[in-house]
Amino acid sequence: MPLTRRNLLDLDDFQRDEISLILDTSVSMTEILSRQIPRVPTLRGTTIANLFYEASTRTRVSFELAARALGADVVNVTASGSSVEKGESLVDTLRTVQALGVDVVVMRHHDAGAPYLAASILDCPVINAGDGWHAHPSQALLDLYTVRSHLGDLAGLKLVIVGDIMHSRVARSNIWGFARMGARITLCGPPQLVPRELTQLPGTDGVIQMEPDFDLAVEDADVVMVLRIQQERMDGVHLPDLREYATLYALTEDRLARARPGALVMHPGPMNQGVEISAAIAYGPNSVVEEQVTNGVAIRMASVYLLVGGGEEAGANGD
Amino acid sequence: MAIRDVLIRSGRVIDPAANRDEIADLLIRAGKIEAVGDSLGTPNGAEIIDAAGQVVAPGLVDPHCHLRQPGFEYKETIGSGSLAAAAGGYTTICSMANTEPVADARAVIETILEVAERDAVIRVLPLASVTVGMQGRQLVQMGELSDAGAIGFSDDGIPLSSTHTMRTALEYATRFGHPVANHAEDAELIAGAAMHEGLTSARLGLPAAPRQAEEIMIGRDVLLSELTGGSYYALHLSSGGSVELIRRAKERGAPVRAEVTPHHLTLTDAIVGGRNEPDAAHLQPYDADTKVNPPLREQSDLDLLREGLASGVIDCVGSDHAPHARHEKEVEYAQAASGFSCFETAFATMLSLVHDGVLDLPTLIERMTTAPCRVYGLPYGSLSNGVEADIVIFDPDLEWTVDREQFLSKGKNTPYHGLPMKGCVTRTIFGGVTVFDLAAAAAPISGSVGD
Numbered sequence: 024m025p026l027t028r029r030n031l032l033d034l035d036d037f038q039r040d041e042i043s044l045i046l047d048t049s050v051s052m053t054e055i056l057s058r059q060i061p062r063v064p065t066l067r068g069t070t071i072a073n074l075f076y077e078a079s080t081r082t083r084v085s086f087e088l089a090a091r092a093l094g095a096d097v098v099n100v101t102a103s104g105s106s107v108e109k110g111e112s113l114v115d116t117l118r119t120v121q122a123l124g125v126d127v128v129v130m131r132h133h134d135a136g137a138p139y140l141a142a143s144i145l146d147c148p149v150i151n152a153g154d155g156w157h158a159h160p161s162q163a164l165l166d167l168y169t170v171r172s173h174l175g176d177l178a179g180l181k182l183v184i185v186g187d188i189m190h191s192r193v194a195r196s197n198i199w200g201f202a203r204m205g206a207r208i209t210l211c212g213p214p215q216l217v218p219r220e221l222t223q224l225p226g227t228d229g230v231i232q233m234e235p236d237f238d239l240a241v242e243d244a245d246v247v248m249v250l251r252i253q254q255e256r257m258d259g260v261h262l263p264d265l266r267e268y269a270t271l272y273a274l275t276e277d278r279l280a281r282a283r284p285g286a287l288v289m290h291p292g293p294m295n296q297g298v299e300i301s302a303a304i305a306y307g308p309n310s311v312v313e314e315q316v317t318n319g320v321a322i323r324m325a326s327v328y329l330l331v332g333g334g335e336e337a338g339a340n341g342d
Numbered sequence: 343m344a345i346r347d348v349l350i351r352s353g354r355v356i357d358p359a360a361n362r363d364e365i366a367d368l369l370i371r372a373g374k375i376e377a378v379g380d381s382l383g384t385p386n387g388a389e390i391i392d393a394a395g396q397v398v399a400p401g402l403v404d405p406h407c408h409l410r411q412p413g414f415e416y417k418e419t420i421g422s423g424s425l426a427a428a429a430g431g432y433t434t435i436c437s438m439a440n441t442e443p444v445a446d447a448r449a450v451i452e453t454i455l456e457v458a459e460r461d462a463v464i465r466v467l468p469l470a471s472v473t474v475g476m477q478g479r480q481l482v483q484m485g486e487l488s489d490a491g492a493i494g495f496s497d498d499g500i501p502l503s504s505t506h507t508m509r510t511a512l513e514y515a516t517r518f519g520h521p522v523a524n525h526a527e528d529a530e531l532i533a534g535a536a537m538h539e540g541l542t543s544a545r546l547g548l549p550a551a552p553r554q555a556e557e558i559m560i561g562r563d564v565l566l567s568e569l570t571g572g573s574y575y576a577l578h579l580s581s582g583g584s585v586e587l588i589r590r591a592k593e594r595g596a597p598v599r600a601e602v603t604p605h606h607l608t609l610t611d612a613i614v615g616g617r618n619e620p621d622a623a624h625l626q627p628y629d630a631d632t633k634v635n636p637p638l639r640e641q642s643d644l645d646l647l648r649e650g651l652a653s654g655v656i657d658c659v660g661s662d663h664a665p666h667a668r669h670e671k672e673v674e675y676a677q678a679a680s681g682f683s684c685f686e687t688a689f690a691t692m693l694s695l696v697h698d699g700v701l702d703l704p705t706l707i708e709r710m711t712t713a714p715c716r717v718y719g720l721p722y723g724s725l726s727n728g729v730e731a732d733i734v735i736f737d738p739d740l741e742w743t744v745d746r747e748q749f750l751s752k753g754k755n756t757p758y759h760g761l762p763m764k765g766c767v768t769r770t771i772f773g774g775v776t777v778f779d780l781a782a783a784a785a786p787i788s789g790s791v792g793d
Contacts, residue, residue: 035545114672134674135547136628143626155676157547195547220544 026329030142030149033158034199035224042203045325046168052321052328056092066095069331072125074116074141075152076102076132081292081316082152082161086129089323098125113137117144127327130154135192148330156190162291163196165322167204169315170246173287178205183240183282185211185272186250186299187261189218193291194250202227209233211240212250212272213262237272244282248289249274249300265298274300279309287311345373345774347385353393353735357400358708359724368398370731373774378725393735396768399707400723401433401464401732402689405601405714406498406523406577406660408681409435409466412453413442418665418752420454421461423685426751427663428778430685431767433464433732434722435663436714439471440499446471446482451490463777464770465732467720469494472511472522476500481511488518493718496523498577499635501559503529508563512572521599521717523575526559526584527551527636536676538580538611538637546615546627548675553581553643556636560584564591567598575717576600578662580636582646589655599717601660602647604684604691609757611638614675622745622760630671630678631755634664651709652701658713659706661688665753683753687744689736691758693765696738703738731774740766 026044034042055063071090075083083099090097100120102108107116113132117140120128127148130138135155142149153159171177182201188194188210198221201208209232210217222231234240241247252272256262274288288300288309296302304310348370355366355378367382368375384390404427410418420437427435437454439445445454451468458466470492474480476499484495495515502508502524511522535551537543543550560576564587567574576588579602591598614632617625625632632638650656664681671678692710696703711723722732741764746754770778 112669112672113674114669132674134676136675139626139628140672140674155547156549192547195545218544220541223541224545 025332029330030138031160031326031330032138032142032149032151034160034163034196034203037199037203039203042164042167042200045164045322045329046171048325048329049168049318049321052324053318055324056321062092062094064094065328065333066090066093066331069095069126070124071095071097071127071129071327072120073097073099074120074128074130075100076107076137077153079131079152081319082131085316085319086152086323088320089327092320093324093328095327113140114144117141121145121147127331150326150330153192155192156195157192158196159192160196161319161323161326162193163200164326165315165319166197166248166289167200168322169289169311169318170287173311174245177201180206180245181209181243182206182246182248183209183211183244184248184250185237185240185274187216187252187256188212188221188250189216190253190256191250197248198224198231202230206230207232209240209244211235211237213268215261216256237278238281241278241281244286246287246289247274247279247282251291251293252295252299269298272299274304276301276303279304285309289315292316347371347388348391348731348771348774349382349384349388350391350393350398350733350735353396353398355398355725356704356707357725358704358712359400359726362725363704368725368733370771370774373731375725375727375729375731377727391735391769396735396737397703398733398735400711400725401734401770401772402431402710403714403720403723404432404435404661404663404685405658405717407435407437407663407685408440408665409437410665411441411457412450416667416752419461420457420466422750422752423663423665424458424462424464424466426683426685426749428463428770428772429750429767429783430661430687431689431734431736431770432685433734433770433772434467434720435464436467436469436493436718438496438498439469440476444471444476445469445492446474446476448486448490451487451492455491464772465722467491467493467718469496469523471495472497472502473507478502478504479507481507481514484514484518484520488520492520493720494520494523494575496525496577498523498525501525501527501529505562505566509566509570512566512570512574516570516572519719521573521575523577524559524563525577526556526563528555528558531555531558535637536633537614538639540611540640542611542615548614551637553583553639556581557583557587560587564588564596564598567591568594568596571597573597574599578603578606578636578660579647579650579656580606580639580643582643585646585650585655588650592655599657600655601658602651602656603660603662604688605634605638605757606636607644607647607651607695608691609638610640610644613638613757619760624760625757628675630673630675631682631757631759633675633678633680634682635680648695648700652705658709658717659688659692660714661685663688663751665751666755668754671755682755682757683746683749683751684756685751686749687756687758687763689767690763690765693738694763697764731771733771734767735769736765736767738765740764740768742766
């Protein structure tokens, strides 16, 4: 079964079988990555442009490794050191990149919706690698993949997302992804950073709850997803200070003990250890933080591969 | 050249100023209204317009638009804006002060009036800013600007945040008989916001501001109006809650008037998330043609605003025509310019509310003619004998589809693109001269009137 869409912009309109297809395809990709020479020629001759308007380590490198593992060529365009610095508009940059002859655009941008503008301009597939506060679909997919590889079926699981939900594209995409796969979701954080309306997203049928008290929210959780708290929110307006935030919302061993035994601890990175997550937990037995990063490569291989028109047996055909 | 006489035959003549709504003829002589009545004779050489099945009304008056000249002629000029307005049925338009330079000095007001005299096909009446450079602090020379021709004062586009400045502006303006109009939004609450705060913004991850940002400012302003006795004009209400604030202020006797735009009456924030319509009416998520200030809100707001307009709590309809160049809209949503072209869709959009039974046609005409004239104390908007013959003729049932490429405005951005409309201006007459004729629309009239 191919993926019958051109772009990966958000998971909000993805059906369950589409998400499953990407996760299943990622299993093949993981197999490829485990080989001695983790590389197939499937996308030889394809050029992927990483267009990053915002700083990124894991996402950009992950997309780059994914492209190379599939035999594709990669060009990296960042805001600094490109014509963006000279004031070139996004649309002009996109048209330029297209004219240079790329086949897929992977885009990270500080403004929500920028990849939609890109998709409306470009003839090639666009993958959203994070836009403003809006979406980060490949992150959500790798999170789903990581949880599924540990806990199996996602239906009925309780996911707690804790932190600055309002400004988090990771949270938004995971809400769509986990809700679509049948999980229950509890959003937890300082009320001023958790938009009430997120519990009413269309098609989520009451599976999204809000609980501002982390001690209560974490009870019986199967998965605790901790978000990075950004320093710029510590301006005294959004939040009083780091210490109070840590007191109320850090994932500590005491809090984790209230979750189900064996609950998974996730973080999209980069982590502020001692602020939103204690050092002992960040790399403790429940943590799958490093696996998330590793799995990101397979998910991005699968995403690129499926968008350029491949079917399910990518890995097998690649030999 | 003498102006040709015109006899408009057998139209439904609606003149709210005279409480008239009847099938009648209307005779224009020497650019002025000569008579309205049954079976009027035809003077020699008069043009005869058959308006059977159509409505004949005073030319529409727009209390709120942006003509962009001087300073932003790439977006619009007084000439191009006036052509677009004429196509929309307007014969008098009131332009806001956020030009470059700002209309805060006699020379700017005089320039606008001179350019209008030369280039505009209809009447252009400028507002001046309230504060120098629209910086929100120092009051403009209201006396000098009134003398130059300013009809009111507004920093529209930027909320007048200083409560003290607003108070003194309202007081001082009473000396000249002009209203102070405010873009009522709390500057801190809207800082960085790109849309209305609600389910759609939560979903799209766009910075957003709640409707209370408007209500807080409206609440402050109407209290200051009551305090000072200064005439206050609330621009482009977008929140349903603002209607109640205006109603209470009026009940308490404050000299307050309010405006609403066609788009705040007919579109919700949901279209920022895209519009699933076929063909041209389709909107992608984050299409900046949906971005406007104040932002599009929710159905509950639309319901209250419609009620407010029908009951008269909201006095009038302003287009807030705010044209931009395409490259200012084809950008990231948060960085896009706010506003869009409205002259050529405003009246048809309002007619949809008549078709839907929200208000009747004479009431709508009143809200778009005599009511805005009352705001600024203008002697227009009626069909009384002897006044300048400013007239719109329209077919309330004629169906058409919005096509931005056909706009006479330089601004080609509109969230109504591709949508069907019912009701169309067929003729606009200014001072007895036809300045828009649908039958000749393929070759729009250009140049000035009367020479």
